[in-house]
Amino acid sequence: MRATFMYGPGDVRVENAPDPVLRQPTDAIVRIVRACICGSDLHPYHNIPASEQGTPMGHEFLGVVEELGSDVSGLRRGDLVVAPFAWADNTCDFCREGLHTSCRHGGFWAAGGIGGGQAEAIRVPQAQGTLVKLPVGEDSALLPSLLTLSDVYGTGYHAAKMAKVNPRTTVTVIGDGAVGLMAVLSAKRLGAERIILMGRHKDRTDLGRDFGATDVVAERGEEGIAKVRELTGGDGTHTVLEAVGYMSAYEMAVGVVRPGGVISRVGVPQYEDAPIGFGSLFGPNITLNGGPAPVRAYIDELLPDVLDGTVEPGRVFDRTIGLDEVPDGYRAMNNREALKVLVRP
Numbered sequence: 001m002r003a004t005f006m007y008g009p010g011d012v013r014v015e016n017a018p019d020p021v022l023r024q025p026t027d028a029i030v031r032i033v034r035a036c037i038c039g040s041d042l043h044p045y046h047n048i049p050a051s052e053q054g055t056p057m058g059h060e061f062l063g064v065v066e067e068l069g070s071d072v073s074g075l076r077r078g079d080l081v082v083a084p085f086a087w088a089d090n091t092c093d094f095c096r097e098g099l100h101t102s103c104r105h106g107g108f109w110a111a112g113g114i115g116g117g118q119a120e121a122i123r124v125p126q127a128q129g130t131l132v133k134l135p136v137g138e139d140s141a142l143l144p145s146l147l148t149l150s151d152v153y154g155t156g157y158h159a160a161k162m163a164k165v166n167p168r169t170t171v172t173v174i175g176d177g178a179v180g181l182m183a184v185l186s187a188k189r190l191g192a193e194r195i196i197l198m199g200r201h202k203d204r205t206d207l208g209r210d211f212g213a214t215d216v217v218a219e220r221g222e223e224g225i226a227k228v229r230e231l232t233g234g235d236g237t238h239t240v241l242e243a244v245g246y247m248s249a250y251e252m253a254v255g256v257v258r259p260g261g262v263i264s265r266v267g268v269p270q271y272e273d274a275p276i277g278f279g280s281l282f283g284p285n286i287t288l289n290g291g292p293a294p295v296r297a298y299i300d301e302l303l304p305d306v307l308d309g310t311v312e313p314g315r316v317f318d319r320t321i322g323l324d325e326v327p328d329g330y331r332a333m334n335n336r337e338a339l340k341v342l343v344r345p
């Protein structure tokens with residue numbers, strides 16, 4: 001099969017790789033129908049250590065079940081399924097608490113001998129717990145929106161849930177990438193009436209307005225903080241959904257959160273140390289939470305609105321490419337020429 005590997009910063013190659021085979025009775029083999037490139041794939045694109053063997057890439061995909069291990073029930077060959085970005089048994093105590101990213105028998109794609117989703121096929125561990133059957137065909141026009149359930153929609157939703165967004169909370173979303181826009185859509189779905197989107201790419205913030213943003217702040221840093229404060233009578237917003245991951249975004253979050261409020265982070269932090277003391281979080285009683293989204297916990301809840309067209313999260317895809325064009329797809333996203341790139345293997 002063909003599969004994507006990263007060999008070093010900016011060095012993405014699509015190569016021949018062995019076809020995946022069943023290894024455990026709990027495995028399935030899925031032929032990938034749609035995959036995509038994630039904003040978080042750009043972090044290794046900038047700083048992955050160079051390697052001889054390459055690292056498989058991709059953690060978002062939907063596809064057709066081709067083979068099933070003997071212990072997998074509830075799925076059949078030919079089923080169209082979506083996979084969350086972390087695989088999990090969906091039965092352990094953490095999974096039952098809705099924290100599938102900490103599953104006792106789970107893990108992440110493209111790591112520990114498991115392949116990546118930017119490929120023609122993949123071995124799915126814990127297939128029964130991981131895969132969710134989709135009640136549409138592989139020619140459905142809903143595939144882009146359904147694919148967002150593997151990561152960005154669930155991740156944006158996680159940001160809003162962890163912040164306890166509701167009709168009485170005002171919201172600032174930091175970042176106009178796909179996750180930020182999904183955080184806007186999620187905050188709207190949870191009833192927020194005031195959603196301030198911080199982003200400076202007009203085509204993206206326009207889509208954010210379609211998804212429910214009521215205000216857009218293009219300024220960044222101290223200027224951006226001042227603008228959000230001005231829009232909120234000086235107070236800031238009850239919740240801040242941080243969908244970037246850089247220190248500058250954390251500093252903006254601290255700057256725009258209202259006393260007693262919540263900063264919910266879903267951008268993968270590119271820092272280990274950040275202010276949490278009296279002048280930042282402690283003094284104003286700020287709650288800091290968030291983390292990798294257990295998107296498997298949200299798929300069942302988010303799926304109906306996608307199927308009936310109430311929401312169209314797939315609008316975040318603005319470019320579609322074949323598998324061999326994946327290196328160009330990384331370049332386009334890195335150069336901000338594309339918001340999110342859909343891959344048709």
Ligand SMILES: [Zn+2]
Pocket residue numbers: 088089090091092093094095096100102103104105106
């Ligand atoms: Zn589990």
